[in-house]
Amino acid sequence: MRSLQSHPLKFTVLLALVWAFVLVLPTMVVASGSGADVTQHSKSAYTGGPPQLENAKGEACIRPSDWMRRNHMDFLKHRRAQTVREGLRIRSESLIKCAECHQSREKFCDQCHNYVGVAPDCFECHSYPK
Amino acid sequence: MLSNFTAIEGRSFGYWKLVTFFAVLILMGAGAFVAVEIHGHGITGMNNKIAWGVPHVFAISMLVMASGALNLGSMSTVFAVKQFKQFGRFSAFLAIALLIGGLAVLMLDLGRPDRLLLTMMHMNFTSMFTLNVFLYSGFIIICFLYLWSMFEYQQYTKVIGSAAFMWRVILTTGTGSIFGVLHAREVFHSALTAPTFVALSLSSGTAISIILLVTTFKHTKRRLDDIVVFGLRNALIFFTLLVAYLLVVEKFTKFYSPAFYDVQNWILTGPYSWLYLLGVWGAAILIPLGILFHPSRGNSVKGVLWASISAVIGTFALVAHILLAGQAYPLNMFPGYEVSSVFLDGVTATYTPTSVEYILGFGGIAVAGIIYLLGIKFFRMLPDKAVAPEGYELPWNP
Amino acid sequence: MTMDRRTVLGLGGVATAGVVLAPGMTLIAAPPPDKTEASSDQRWAMLIDVNKCDSNCTACTKACRQENNVPLFGDPNRDIHWIRKLEIRDKEHRRPSVSLPVMCNHCENPPCAHVCPTQATFIRKDGIVLVDKHRCIGCRYCMLACPYKARSLVYHETSRNEDSNPEVPIRAKGVVEKCNFCVHLVDDGKQPACVQACRNEGKHAMIFGDLNDPQSEISVKIRTVKTQTIRADLGLKPHVHYEGL
Incomplete structure (x- = not known):
């Protein structure tokens, strides 16, 4: 010392x-x-293999699919802030519209999220529209 | 004139026993935090009436004591009280240790502690909390610089020490204002709440310094002259009287306003009156003063030690009274009316703290304790003997 | 893609103009425009006629629990109440007691928002005071600051059941909650659940509307009858007004 x-x-x-x-x-x-x-x-644990996405129902997404694949998290987060804080509601682009094409969260969102090991906690409070 | 600074040896069984004890407390505190994090605040005793409970009492008492611990340093640097210069390092270091311990409890009791960084990203400058984020982190930095200057660059000590003194007054004002600014709470809404906290920090900081100095010097077999302790005793008397003065002025003013009769009578006779009368007036003021003014006990180190212990307990009691009684008193939504509802409006709130809250609080004390213990072992914080300057005499003795 | 966006924004602009052109009517008008946004052109407020409020009636509080998934834990100290019924009586017992609902007052100077360290509690442009539950750190300072006891911390985990309203999230553990004037309904041009329930009950004690619109029912009423707010002396400018208090 x-x-x-x-x-x-x-x-x-x-x-x-x-x-x-x-x-x-x-x-x-x-x-x-x-x-x-x-x-x-996390509801369904990853069980191996690449993610198997269910085919979406509609014609096209509200944004180009490859853009969405990369940016949906920022897009959703930005919209979330706008909706909560500024009251912005665009009904043609709301989460309800997502669910019209991607009908199952387990077969769509969770597939990739489990594969890459991220666990967004949105749906612990919100319910995925049916 | 004054002695050298040396680190304590810290090899004895007793030292490591104490370190281990604090380490175990910290682990238990961490366990309590994880338990609250997983199960929610449902496992604490807090509820929607008493939203701040025992952890906050611990945290805020420690924050108040932290700013007060800087007292010895300020007295020597700013007010040129020579016999306290030897405690400057101890004082600044203790301030940091207590502040970190208190802040740890405050942060770990959040409902969503994982979002703590949001306070840095979205600041709200009308919030006393946001201002306190700056005051607390600034205090740690300024104490560090103060400490550094005392170790290495003594030419800056005066400047930094003066800045630290101003900062600590503002800091404690900020802590007191967390409560003082809330208009809805009749028990503690007052411009005097912040000054009372400043006075309380002076008395409790002096008291905790006396306790730690006397015990540390005793167990390391270093020399601590009685006259130095009695100098601190005189300071403690003055600061305790200051707290009493502010409390009296506040009550005095409020008893002249009929709108406050209800709440003041409730404080003096209601379910929390024991905390006010025994804790605040007994432990924080009358017992210390009684001992310190006593001709024989006031002139013994042991007596001063017990008075300090009582003052520290009283500090916790005063903070607890402001917090718990302040929240328990029903909100006066309809002045002049009786109110009742399923949400227990108009009823004094009940609160039974659970063990996790105490464990979390003691964990915070242990954090401060272990920082102090390791600090005095690894750094030259303490003088190898504490004596008064030559020819020094106390102006007054009981 | 840029084109798409512009089209959407353009349509939104037209739609917003529509809202402004027909004030007062929007509350009853059926499907809302595609894009709406809170605007300072509106100032939402509520008026409660205490004379019409029955002390046995809890239709408003029940409707609130149903609409907003507000649970009861069975512990009166920790139950969450976005709206609650109060009985008040003068201390001398000279007059009969009065029953009234109390909720967040959506103050113009909200102390909760003033003390929130993260701006999780904020005033929306249209005057609704909201808690951003994604941002709340659970420090509970707002609960000490609110003079109306309008706020609750969620002490226990809650869960969905078949009765839950899927359009509204369930209550998140560890954050602070309060009445939001059923903001999701208001944005869709509907009335808050408590107001609807009060009307369905036949009491018509609660009116909700836009104070900035001089023709709205609430504006007309506030101009013509004597109304009060709770603890007006605190200077918070609450926007839940009471008639006959």
């Missing part, structure tokens, strides 16, 4: 590390806690 105390730089670094640890610890616990939550709630 003697040598440590005579080195101001070491001292500073060590002090910073201790604080970083203390500040990070709760965050880590939070992360692990919510992680446990996610696995607990």
Whole structure:
């Protein structure tokens, strides 16, 4: 310890590390806690093989399919914020319209989500339209 | 004149026993947090009337004590009280330790702690909470700089110490204003709530410093002159009287306003009167003053120690009274009318804390404790002997 | 794709203009336009005639629970009440007691929104005070700030059953909840569930409408009869008005 105390730089670094640890610890616990939550709630566990998407009913999606594949999460999140906070409601593009073509959440949304291991928690409160 | 700073040895069985004890408490606190996270706040005793419970009492008491712990440093740096200069490092470090412990409890009690970062992304500057986010994180940084300057760059100590002193006054005002600004709550809505918190932080910070200094110096077999402790005793007397003064002024004003008769009578005679009379007036004010003014007990370190312990308990009691009684008192939605409903309107709220809340709170204390214990082992926080400057005499003794 | 978007926006513009051109009528008019947005042209408010409110009647609170999936946990300390019936009586017992429903007052100066650290609680342009449950961190400061006890934390997990309303989410554990004036119905040009239930019960004690529209029923009534708000002295400018209090 003697040598440590005579080195101001070491001292500073060590002090910073201790604080970083203390500040990070709760965050880590939070992360692990919510992680446990996610696995607990995911309805159908991934069973292997590439995702098998059910064919959609309608003619075409409200946006080009490849764009949707890449951006639907941001699109939905942005719309969510607009709807909640600005009251924007576009009925031709509402979630009810999604369900008219993609009738089963299990055979559509969950397929990829399980495959890539993400668990959005939208439908813990909202119900997927029937 | 004054001694060198050295780290404590920290190899004894007792030291590691204490560290282990705190570590176990922290683990239990983490367990309580995970349990609340999984099962929801349903496993706590909190409800829709008492939305802030025991964890908040622990957290806010520790935040108040944290700003008060900086007292010894401020007294030496800003007010040039020479015999406290040797505790400057201890003081700034203890402030950081207590603040981190308190904040940990506050954050881990959120309904959705996983969304904590949203407070950084969507700030609302009319919220006392958002302002406190800046005040608390700024306080940690400024205390760190203060500590650093005391270690390495003493030419800056005066500047940073003065800034830290101003910051801590604003910080405690912010903490008190969390309650003081809420118009709907008659028990604590008052412009005096924030100053009372400042006074309380001064008294409790001095008290916790006395407790830690006396016990640490005793167990590390270092010399701590009685006169230094008695200097702190005089400060504690003054700060305790300040708290009492503010409490009296607040009551005095409210008893001149008939609109407050109901709530004031409820405070003095209602279901939480024991907390007010025994906790606030007893433990926080009268018992410490009684001991400290006593000709023999006030002149013994042991007596000062017990008075400090009582003052710290009283601090928890005052915060608990403001929080719990403040929420339990029914909202006065129709002044002059009796109200009843299925939502228990017009009825004093009931609250039975459960063990998870206490475990979470003690976990926070343990975080502060372990930071303190490791800090004094690894850094030169404490003087190897604490003596008063030569020719120093106390202006007053009981 | 850009074209599509523009067309949609254009149509939306026309539709919004339609809303503005025919104020007051929109509440009864059948299918809403494709795109609607909250606008400061409206100021939604409620007027409750206490004289018409019966102390045994709980139609409004029942309808609210049904519409918004608000559960009862069987613990009076933790049950969630978006709207509740209150009995009030003067302390000297000189007059008979009065029964009235109390809910979120959708204040113009809402203390809950002032204290919310994440702006999860906010005022929409049309005056409805909402909780963004995706953003609420569950700190409960708003519950201390609200003078009307309009807010509840969801203490327990809730679940859907066959009676649940599929159009409305169930209550999310760990966040704070309150009345939202049935915003999903209002945006569709309908009336909040409690108002509908009160009318179906034949009481007609509750009126909901746009205060910015001088022709709306609520505006006319507020101009002509003596109304009050709860704790007007706090300066919050509540928008649930009471007649005959």
